[in-house]
Structure formats: structure tokens, C-alpha cells
Amino acid sequence: MHKPITRLLAGAVLACAALAATPPSQAASFDCAAARAPAERMICASPELDTLDLRLAELYRRAIESAPWRRALREAQRIWLTGPRDAAAAMGGPPALAAEYRTRVAALEGELARATAPGTLQPEAARARGPACLLPMPVAITPEPACRVRESGSLPIVAGQRFTYAVYDYGEETRPEGSGVLVFGEGALPGRLRLLIADLHPDARCETPRVIGSSGRAVLQVPCVNAGTQAANDESVFGWNEGEWRELDVRSWRREFLARVPRDLSVRRGVYPDYGSMTARSPLWGAGDGDCCAAHGSIEADLAWNGDRLAMRAVRVLSQTASAPRDRGDLMPILARLPDPSSLARHPAVREALAGSLGPDGARQIAERLAGPSGGLDVVAGRWVAGSACMPHACSVEETFLAYDTRSGTALVASLRDGKAEILTPSPPWPAELVDRVHSWAPGAATLLGLAASTKPRG
Structure with missing residues (x-):
């Protein structure tokens, strides 16, 4: 009696299952009885494609087990399954599908070879490779994106061991295609490094990793924010264990x-x-709230570690009155007297609002981007405190605008690089009363933020 195989499911997220004996024509890495996509039906009908599919599944399994960059491998495989693979089947039938499989097999063989290559890295090589990164981004569609080292440095000592890191950016500066963080430990030989973590994110921007004491354990946080306007949290966290x-x-x-x-x-x-x-906290939006201004309180959670999993112990939904700082009405004169936009970003109330939309590291990054020359702060429409500045030594290419609403406790941020939005939260449109202040910061930015051109006379 026929027993279909349900080993490694290459048609989904590729989870492991049990392997059963089956005739060669039905030995695909998925259950042929459940095949629906044209590519899957072609594989089940062709011994050549069946062999290629099994070879691909085995290479993927070994690469996932061996490579520290598992996240990027999973994402690349997911994109390939629903992109190049299915497109080849639809446009060229079995011959094109076989060619596409061979291309993907070769790519995974390269990933496996890179993951299992012997040898270690010189510290100087890890820190000073310039634009030639140590690790390209695994991709499902060629060509590979360009890579450059944004920063590198040392992490705190954990259990007597030293660690260094490097942050990579992939793609062109005007067209980012992800970033990643590599963490190195000490190698077997003095002065050598070994790669411990390669956390690559195809659709996010990652920042400096940090080691944190968390409920009695050391955790390594890799802060990453999804490139979309909703600033989704794409971070990774690692715990030190054995x-x-x-x-x-x-x-x-x-x-x-x-x-x-x-x-x-x-x-x-x-x-x-x-x-x-x-703890974790998020503002709450009602149906009539603009993206800029959550006006319905917040939801907060108490968290705990349950083994290697973060779990929620308690949750509270606070009304706008309960969740708002008691002295928010008095913030306007305090904030308006601050000397510059960076000081505004570092004020506890503003920092909390920034962390709610960009994360703690994102809030710190905004304060750093506003640390250069500025024109001070302005009060807008009796409720907003706004200012703009640039990062020191980068004023020719980068500018950042920050506005804080003293009524709702919401922070708005736009950071432009070469005239294009690098950080933008919330998504447009922004409140109309900010149009003149935005225009004075960067002519033309009002359109980018969904604000109609101002008709107010200047002078």
C-alpha cells in the first residue's frame, strides 16, 4: 500500500517530519496526494524533478542545521518557493522548473560550504573589511545585493568570554535590501575569532546589538525594525546558556x-x-485616530521567561486618562524651554513616545541624529513642540525632524537621507497644522508627509 512521505515540507516553512518508504515517483519532499501548485504536480510526475526536489530538501535541512544565518535562509527559501520556482513552472513547464531547481541547489550548496568551511577569522579582518563583507545575504533571486560594514565593536564580557560584533547593510544606500548583525567569539587560537551568530534580516534595518541583564540571565538583543512605515519589531534575542x-x-x-x-x-x-x-507597552488606536495620534490609552504587559520562551504574566488596558502622565498639561512650558531637538528627544516623556513606535534603540538613534546644528525648537498650534537638526558631520546628506504633541503624547519623526525618507513614523498624512514648520525644515517634505502645500504668507 502506498505511504506518502511527509519529511521536510519544502512547500511551506520547511518543518521537519517523519520519512516513510515510498515508490521513487512519490518520494518528493512533500505529500504528493496533497499537491496543488502546478510546480508540485510536475515534481510528482517527473523522476528527474523528484530527485532534484529531494536533493534540495536535504541541502536545505543541512544548511539550516549548520549555518548561523538561519533566519535569512528561511526567508530566501520562502521567497524562492513562491517566486522563481512557481514562475519557472508556469512559464516554461518541467524543463524550466528543472533548470530553476539546479540553480537553487547550487545556491544552497554554496551556503552549506560557507557554513561548514574550516578556519577562523582574524579580528582585523572582521573589523576592517571595508565594503567587502564577510557574509553575503542569502537570496532567492540573483544578483546578490551589495554589502557594506556600517559599524563594528566590542560587547560586554559574559561568563569570562569576549565578543565582538559587526553591523552590515545590504543593497545600495538609496535602495536598502536589509541588514544584519554578526557576533564573533574567541577562536581556539590566540588572536582568532569564530562566527557565533549571523542574524540577517532581508527587510529590516538592524542597530547595534547589546547585552542585557534580564531576570537573572544574560540576553543578547539584536534590535531590528521592519522597513515598512508601521515600524514592526523584527528583533532577535539570544540567551546565554551552557x-x-x-x-x-x-x-x-x-x-x-x-x-x-x-x-x-x-x-x-x-x-x-x-x-x-x-514589560511591554503599546498605545491604542481607535477607528477615528490618525496614525500620528493614538488617543485611546494603552495596553501594557508584564513578561517572564518560561525556559527559552518569552511569556506574558499579566496584561492591563489603561484608559487615556489613566495612561497619560499626570503632568502632561504642564509639559509645554518645560519642553519649549529645552535648548535643542536632541534635548527634546531625550526628555523622558518624548523618549517614551519614540520608544513606543521605534523601540528603545530607535529612540536613542533619533536623539543622536538630532545632535548636530539646529535652529532650536518651535511651538506649533499651541500643542506641538517641534525642531529639526542633522547628525554631526553628516549635515550635507541627512536631516531629521521631530514633533511632539503635548496633548496626546505622540511623537512624529521624519529622517531624510539624500532627500529620501529613511525613517518615517507614523505613515502619512501628518496633521495639517505642521505644514509650515515642515516646509521650513525641508522644502518639498510636506508632499512626502501627505501635507497640502501651505498658503500662509511668509515673512
Whole structure:
């Protein structure tokens, strides 16, 4: 009797299952009885494609087990399955599908060879490779994106071991295609490094990793924000356990968190846990709220580690009155007297608002981007405190605008690089009363932010 194989499912997220004996024509890496996509039906009908599919599944399994850059491999495989693979089947039939499989097999062979190559790295090589990164981004569609090292440095000592890191940006500066963080430990020989973590994110921007004390354990946080306007949290977190960094599950708890949001409200931004205090907070939006201005309170959670998984212990939904700082009405004169936009970004109330939409590291980054020359702060429409500046030594290419609403406690940020939005939260349109202040910051930016051109006379 025929027993279909359900080994490694190459048609989904490629989870492991059991391998059963089966005739060669039915030995694909998925259940042929359930095949629906044209590519899957072609594989089940062709011994050549069947062999290629099994070879691909085995290479993928070995690469996932061996490579520290598992996240990027999974994403590349997902894109390939629904992109190049299915397109080849639809446009060229079995011959084109076989050619596409051979191309993907060769790519995974390269990833496996890179993951299992012997040898270690000189510290100087890890820090000073210039534009030639040590690790390209695994991709499903060629050509590989360009890569450059944005920064590198040392991390705190954990259990007597030293660690260094490098942050990579992929793609052109005007067309980013992801970023990643590599973490190195000490090699077997003095002065050598070995690669421990390669956390690559095809659709996000990652920032400097940091080691945090979290409920009695050391965790390594790789802060990453999705490139979309909703600033989704795409971070990775690793826990130190038995002499190695192990990836922790910091995502599954979010489903329960979001399920506790009142039915008529929503969360429109990424949720960023504070692993020091083990809490998480997000503003709440009503149906009539603009993206800029959540006006329906907040939802907060107390968190705890359950083994290697982040779990939610308690959750609270606070009304706008309960969640607003008691002295918010008095913030206007305090904020208006601050000397510059960077000081505004570092004020506790503004920093909290920035962290709610960009994460703690994103809030720190905005303060740094505003640390250069500025024209001070302005009060707009009796409620906004706004200012703009640039990062020191980068004023010719980068400018950042920050506005804080003293009524709702919302922060708006736009950071432009070479005239294009690099950070933009919330998504347009912004409140119309900011149009003149935005125009004085960067003529033409009002259109980018969904603001109609001002008709107010200047002078």
C-alpha cells in the first residue's frame, strides 16, 4: 500500500517530519496526494524533478542545521518557493522548473560550504573589511545585493568570554535590501575569532546589538525594525546558556498580547519589550485616530521567561486618562524651554513616545541624529513642540525632524537621507497644522508627509 512521505515540507516553512518508504515517483519532499501548485504536480510526475526536489530538501535541512544565518535562509527559501520556482513552472513547464531547481541547489550548496568551511577569522579582518563583507545575504533571486560594514565593536564580557560584533547593510544606500548583525567569539587560537551568530534580516534595518541583564540571565538583543512605515519589531534575542548563545522565542507571546486588545481598538505599531524591566507597552488606536495620534490609552504587559520562551504574566488596558502622565498639561512650558531637538528627544516623556513606535534603540538613534546644528525648537498650534537638526558631520546628506504633541503624547519623526525618507513614523498624512514648520525644515517634505502645500504668507 502506498505511504506518502511527509519529511521536510519544502512547500511551506520547511518543518521537519517523519520519512516513510515510498515508490521513487512519490518520494518528493512533500505529500504528493496533497499537491496543488502546478510546480508540485510536475515534481510528482517527473523522476528527474523528484530527485532534484529531494536533493534540495536535504541541502536545505543541512544548511539550516549548520549555518548561523538561519533566519535569512528561511526567508530566501520562502521567497524562492513562491517566486522563481512557481514562475519557472508556469512559464516554461518541467524543463524550466528543472533548470530553476539546479540553480537553487547550487545556491544552497554554496551556503552549506560557507557554513561548514574550516578556519577562523582574524579580528582585523572582521573589523576592517571595508565594503567587502564577510557574509553575503542569502537570496532567492540573483544578483546578490551589495554589502557594506556600517559599524563594528566590542560587547560586554559574559561568563569570562569576549565578543565582538559587526553591523552590515545590504543593497545600495538609496535602495536598502536589509541588514544584519554578526557576533564573533574567541577562536581556539590566540588572536582568532569564530562566527557565533549571523542574524540577517532581508527587510529590516538592524542597530547595534547589546547585552542585557534580564531576570537573572544574560540576553543578547539584536534590535531590528521592519522597513515598512508601521515600524514592526523584527528583533532577535539570544540567551546565554551552557557556554553558547541560543535564540529565544520572543514572538509567540505577541499573539496573546494582541488578542487582549479591546475589540474596537487596535495596535498599529511594533511592540518592543523592555528586557530589563520585563514589560511591554503599546498605545491604542481607535477607528477615528490618525496614525500620528493614538488617543485611546494603552495596553501594557508584564513578561517572564518560561525556559527559552518569552511569556506574558499579566496584561492591563489603561484608559487615556489613566495612561497619560499626570503632568502632561504642564509639559509645554518645560519642553519649549529645552535648548535643542536632541534635548527634546531625550526628555523622558518624548523618549517614551519614540520608544513606543521605534523601540528603545530607535529612540536613542533619533536623539543622536538630532545632535548636530539646529535652529532650536518651535511651538506649533499651541500643542506641538517641534525642531529639526542633522547628525554631526553628516549635515550635507541627512536631516531629521521631530514633533511632539503635548496633548496626546505622540511623537512624529521624519529622517531624510539624500532627500529620501529613511525613517518615517507614523505613515502619512501628518496633521495639517505642521505644514509650515515642515516646509521650513525641508522644502518639498510636506508632499512626502501627505501635507497640502501651505498658503500662509511668509515673512
